[in-house]
Amino acid sequence: MSGKTTNNEVREFVCICCPIGCKLKAERDGNTVRVQGNTCKRGEKYAIDELTAPKRTVTTTVRIDGGELPCVPVKTKDPIPKDKIFAALYIIKHTKLDAPVAIGDIAVSNVCGTGVDVVVTRACAAKNVRKE
Amino acid sequence: METIEKKIVIIGGGPAGLAAAVAAYDAGERDIAVLERDGYGGGILNQCIHNGFGLHTFNAELTGPEYAARYLELMRARNIRIDYDTMVLSVSGDRTVTAAGPRGMVRYDAGAVILACGCRERPRGAINIAGTRPSGVFSAGTAQRMINVDGQRIGSRVFILGSGDIGLIMARRMTFEGASVAGVAELMPYSSGLSRNIAQCLDDFGIPLMLSTTVIEIRGRDRISSVVVANVDENKRPIKSTAREIECDTLLLSVGLLPENELAMGAGVSLSRVTGGAVVNDAFMTDVDGVFMCGNCLHVHDLVDYVSKESAACGRAAAEYVKAKAPCNTDKSDFVTIKTSGGVRYCVPQNITRSGGGSITLRMRVDNVYRKARLVVCADGAAIINRPRPIMTPGEMETLELDDKASTAVRKAEKVEVRLETEGVK
Numbered sequence A: 001m002s003g004k005t006t007n008n009e010v011r012e013f014v015c016i017c018c019p020i021g022c023k024l025k026a027e028r029d030g031n032t033v034r035v036q037g038n039t040c041k042r043g044e045k046y047a048i049d050e051l052t053a054p055k056r057t058v059t060t061t062v063r064i065d066g067g068e069l070p071c072v073p074v075k076t077k078d079p080i081p082k083d084k085i086f087a088a089l090y091i092i093k094h095t096k097l098d099a100p101v102a103i104g105d106i107a108v109s110n111v112c113g114t115g116v117d118v119v120v121t122r123a124c125a126a127k128n129v130r131k132e
Numbered sequence B: 001m002e003t004i005e006k007k008i009v010i011i012g013g014g015p016a017g018l019a020a021a022v023a024a025y026d027a028g029e030r031d032i033a034v035l036e037r038d039g040y041g042g043g044i045l046n047q048c049i050h051n052g053f054g055l056h057t058f059n060a061e062l063t064g065p066e067y068a069a070r071y072l073e074l075m076r077a078r079n080i081r082i083d084y085d086t087m088v089l090s091v092s093g094d095r096t097v098t099a100a101g102p103r104g105m106v107r108y109d110a111g112a113v114i115l116a117c118g119c120r121e122r123p124r125g126a127i128n129i130a131g132t133r134p135s136g137v138f139s140a141g142t143a144q145r146m147i148n149v150d151g152q153r154i155g156s157r158v159f160i161l162g163s164g165d166i167g168l169i170m171a172r173r174m175t176f177e178g179a180s181v182a183g184v185a186e187l188m189p190y191s192s193g194l195s196r197n198i199a200q201c202l203d204d205f206g207i208p209l210m211l212s213t214t215v216i217e218i219r220g221r222d223r224i225s226s227v228v229v230a231n232v233d234e235n236k237r238p239i240k241s242t243a244r245e246i247e248c249d250t251l252l253l254s255v256g257l258l259p260e261n262e263l264a265m266g267a268g269v270s271l272s273r274v275t276g277g278a279v280v281n282d283a284f285m286t287d288v289d290g291v292f293m294c295g296n297c298l299h300v301h302d303l304v305d306y307v308s309k310e311s312a313a314c315g316r317a318a319a320e321y322v323k324a325k326a327p328c329n330t331d332k333s334d335f336v337t338i339k340t341s342g343g344v345r346y347c348v349p350q351n352i353t354r355s356g357g358g359s360i361t362l363r364m365r366v367d368n369v370y371r372k373a374r375l376v377v378c379a380d381g382a383a384i385i386n387r388p389r390p391i392m393t394p395g396e397m398e399t400l401e402l403d404d405k406a407s408t409a410v411r412k413a414e415k416v417e418v419r420l421e422t423e424g425v426k
Helices: A041-052 A082-093 B017-024 B045-046 B064-078 B140-148 B165-176 B194-207 B262-266 B304-323 B406-411
Strands: A010-014 A023-029 A032-036 A057-063 A071-076 A096-098 A105-107 A118-120 B004-013 B032-035 B050-052 B081-083 B085-093 B096-101 B104-115 B119-122 B137-139 B157-161 B180-186 B209-211 B213-220 B224-231 B244-247 B250-253 B258-259 B290-295 B335-341 B346-347 B350-353 B361-366 B370-379 B380-392 B398-401 B416-425
Touching: A010 A041, A010 B194, A023 A041, A032 A041, A041 B004, A057 A082, A082 A105, B004 B017, B004 B304, B017 B032, B017 B045, B017 B064, B017 B104, B017 B304, B032 B096, B045 B064, B045 B140, B050 B064, B064 B304, B104 B304, B119 B140, B137 B140, B140 B165, B140 B250, B157 B165, B157 B213, B157 B224, B165 B180, B165 B194, B165 B250, B180 B244, B244 B406, B290 B304, B304 B361, B335 B346, B346 B416, B350 B406, B361 B370, B361 B416, B370 B398, B370 B406, B380 B398, B380 B406
Parallel strands: A057 A096, B004 B032, B004 B104, B032 B081, B104 B290, B137 B250, B157 B180, B157 B250, B180 B209, B335 B416
Antiparallel strands: A010 A023, A023 A032, A057 A071, A071 A118, A105 A118, B085 B096, B096 B104, B119 B258, B180 B213, B213 B224, B224 B244, B335 B350, B346 B361, B361 B398, B370 B380, B370 B416
């Protein structure tokens, strides 16, 4: 887990939304979470999610048959719950696509019941159909 | 040999070359060729399958291949030519580019040349680790390409030396591929990677980051079987009593990137000892007339968005140059050289033309971790920029955008200095 728990209601961690890496401090006060240290709204949302339901975008590759490439990169279209990462990776590992594919094509829909699709992030032409 | 005349020849079809080409086109230059040695464009982005690219450039969170695809789309929309599978063999001082490609040897006579060749990894041989020479020792970027592009499996128990961003990203990637990562050792007392990568690539998976630690020996006969690591003292010398053995079948080296500038040297371009890239002016021109440089071969960046921005400025300047000769970097009376001190390792561009126009962007790195510091630009002793920086690290490039007033002051000054003012080093 990222960050250290200083007590039950205050946590500090590094925001992963962008390369700035703001140092966030989130305080839970009953049902409200107060966030400090963020420089944008996404940081606030990240801190609240991190306290309540941490999520990550997962990127990996998936095998492809008959393509110019042996595999194509994929990502979860939105972040998925952190505790589903390895279950999702298992599903993706046992998936095989058929060339051609385009960016945004769905490789796995609704992965692990998260409601999030795994989508292709690089186009792959069928073999022997060379560009230009 | 076939000879092709081109107004602008760009060497490298990675993020720098593509951004320079698009910007040169948009500045009115139509006669452009991009030479790419690989069979596809986008360069290093194709193996960077993780997300986090494009927040500045496209206001979207993209993966590397998606970022590359956006630029390739911009290229297609403008019908800018990319010569694939084309390896540039030499560039001469009079802007003759010789390349080998699908049509054999080709000579390009260029009005301007933009070197956008990127960088390569520092290899094992450059860091002198003792021990045997087994297989299973990879530079981190090579491993990244083998896994993400070539679809290979490279090992199951991994140790990583160097906590630069590629090392951190690969720690997570290997974990996702089913390998266990025993740890990441870093010689320095701080990581040179982005702090968010330490959070999401190491902390998330409980991978230990061992600061002030290095690998002192590689063991194994055919395949690597273990590494010996040790803590280092303040002079970076290993402390023998702390040596311990860690079993692994794979060692990844993420120990720095070096600008790839053999072509530049062949053209007679003077390189900076600090950056490894050319000494350029604010139009990104080297000290060889009409030869420009941008991206990771100019200085190693941490964010592709910064590469795109810098390279676009370079592309515009090259388009300007071929239209009406831009200020030349070789005329010593026409520029002021920026001095750096007080913890600022370098500043790019190094030279600012007096006769040039427009606002200036300075990019720099510091030599240590500084807290509560201020970045100060002095023109003839007067501070014209004084910006607070709560924290600065060597791993994160700093950018100072000078407004028109400050830019004019810099162009007129006899002496310009960029320095760090700090209350304490930590």
